[in-house]
Amino acid sequence: MSAKNAITPSQKRDENRRNARKKSEISIGMTIAGVILWVTPMVNIFTTEGANPSIFALLVYVFGAWAALILGAFFVSRMLISQMADD
């Protein structure tokens, strides 16, 4: 049973490479998420409500997304910095 589940060094290497790729792909994912949030009609959800759009809602949306991206970038950078050390 144990022999069946044992991971060979090459499998381990492949797994590590896959994880490293995933981390770096999250980085580009952040940009894509930002583009979807800000540079698509998504942003209009908060500016087309009736005749008098709410500034407060738009502020929360734009700055909230911004804060989330900054937080996300912080965690991604921590992950990738360890990868840079590995490189």
Added chain:
Amino acid sequence: MLSFNLIATICLVYVILLFIVAAVAERRAKQGRLGILKSPIIYTLSLSVYCTAWTYYGSVGSAARNGFEFLSIYLGPTLVFVGWWWFLRKLVRIGRTQRITSIADLISSRYGKSNVLAVIVTLLAVLGSTPYIALQLQSLTLSFAVFTEGPTEAGPAITALFIALGLAAFIIVFGTRNLDANERHHGVVTAIAMEAIVKLVALVAVGIFVVWGVSDGPANTLTLMEQRIPQQQGLFAPRWVTLTFLSATAIICLPRMFQVMVVENTAERHLATASWAFPLYLFLMCVFVLPIAATGLHILPEGSNPDLFVLTIPLAENRESLAALAFLGGFSASTSMVIVAAIALSTMVSNHIVLPLWLYRSQRKNPQSDDIRTVLLRSRRISIAGILALGYFYFILTGGTSALASIGLIAFLGVAQVLPSLVGGMFWQNATRIGAISGITVGFFLWAYTLFLPSFGGDFILSQAVLDNGPLGIEFLRPQALFGTDISDPLIHAVFWSMSANTVVFVLCSLLSTPRPLEQLQALQFINVYGQQSGRRTLNQAATRDDLFILAQRILGRNHAARLFDQLDHDVEIDTEFMELLEKEFSGSVGAATAHTMISQAVGGKDISVEDLIAVADETVQVIEYSTQLEEQSKQLTKTAEELRAVNTRLTELSAQKDDFLSQVSHELRTPMTSIRSFSEILRTGQNLDQAQREHFSNVINEESQRLTRLLDEILDLSFLESGKVQLNMRRHSVTGVMDRALQATQQISQAANAEIHVAGPALGARFDTDSDRLAQVFINLITNAIKYSDKDVPVLNIDCRRAKGDIRITFHDNGPGIPRADRERIFDKFAQLQRNKAGSGVGLGLAISKEIVKNLGGTLEVVGSKTGAKFSVRLPLG
């Protein structure tokens, strides 16, 4: 109210402080005590040079005029930085490995170290940055004017002149201290970082004061914003997308941004911190923009300049110290931009325009002096003064009337023309120099025609009439409605035409042109910047060690050159690797194109080294090799398939023959067995049989038993011979002796068939080592076959014995029906023979056994082609 003199004094003290910070940082760097100077925080803060007076004053103005639009200028850079791993990291890596000194250098280096491209990008950068520098002078002058009471104590032109002179002095002292980009401008960068803190603290302080000191808290501020800030239906609009795109482009392409982000970068890891810290900085710079704009619109009199709300609100509220801080923030924003832009532009101008011209004019080679360093330093200093002068004259010419934001956007689009060639150069191997030159030139022309020149309002080059009706009255070519396009916003119109035409021309010309070898090499190095560099071999250079040392002294300075050459052993030949290192060191001072020209001249005018050519050729060779290998593999596979097909056919035949053999053996065994069983049964049960009948039946049983035994013996014999385990009794015998035994053994059958057998030949008496019993068995088989299968009334067999090349050759030639050519190959197969003998009386293993016997005796048995009858040849070794 703060007096103008007090403000001027504060500025002076602040500038002195900047000098001290820069000087201390320079000294620490020189002593190698980099410490905090190399921290990612300093790097991130230096990136804030993006936030100029435009951001500081202009954002509030933009928010007061257009609502949320100003945010797009910050969102673009945020999008670029959060995805840093894919683009910025590669850019920084290329900058470090290629020792890039500016964006013009990067483009030039990528496209075969082209000087033409470097000059075009430099001109574009200078032209694009001039309005921006003017903008800083304008904002500084405006902010100074706020503190002057009544008639101005000094006119804006004089104020701007003093500011420009002061900045030029600072930049010349700290920006041209050293020439090597890799030594970095630690002093300047540290001073910029300090300015970044000052402008952030000042803007946040004004923001906090506005929210809690003027508007009584966030709730009231929000109400004020709802009332005062212009609101638009649907923020997602062409202008919003265009501005976000332009700002994202600017963060990469602006010369000053490239300077701090790539050239001044000391470690790639700093980008990781900047990826979140720089967007955070921008976030904080924006947080209070809308409250300040709304409050300014609310409390200040109608017609107040919204670009100056950051200053005028504290002044209106009698907060003089806060106003002074706000002023310092704006001062920091302007000066940091001008300082870094002037350093970046002066490097480009001196490296790509002045130095190549000087080299071309001087034509002197290896003078024993530091003249190149002197020329470089002097040209940089003059360039700095010239760039500031340009900005100053632009400011005077435009009269400082344009809104801050619009000038900034004109500059953004100008430098954005580099983007297609930059991105293409980093990721597209087929991008060529011709493509880059064509794309940038077309984009640059369209930018100037549709946006830059019209920004003068008909006062410069393009008249009002041309703007209204097009050149020569051709409406189709109206600068702001090109080809009849109906785009009301001139910025979107210009972005659309210049960027799309630039990209299309770049791609098309790249596809239609062929890159030079050096371009191909640089393309590989840029695109595969994370890959390993191959080892280089020694190449004899035309330049001697002394020539190169003198050249290095002239460019790098005596100490640096000595350090570099000390690494090299005296008796070691100068190799390509060292030449490459030298070229990169030179690149750090004079740019890739000039460095390449210098090294090429030194090595005897070679434009490209053998190794470089090999590297370029390698790729082609690899493709060809791969293709050839595929072709060979394909041929091999076809051959193997044919062989497999043949083997398969043979196997099928063998399998069929085996089945036949088994069937024949069964049949051959069953026939005698049946006879034996039947006759023994009759004998056992037959009571009335007479003696003669009993005798006859017993004989039949006996004969059939013998036949059965013979058959089994033959099968066993063949199997034994085939396995090679047969024991031969080798003795010396003559051919005649063995032949006589065979003839005697077949006498009965030959007489019965009335056959004639003639034995002749000169070698009948020859003696040789053989197993006479086994050889006689072969002869008997051949004689018997000749008689048995003959279709003539008188079968005739001629046996001939001769010597042939040290062997004995005995041929058996009969007058029978012969063997068809198709059967000759298979006649010795035991199964085939068996099949052929179906109609015959024997088992038919004779020939197969005979062939095995001869083989064991060291000879061969084969069928020889003959027009009449069958002809067998037995060849045996004599020795």
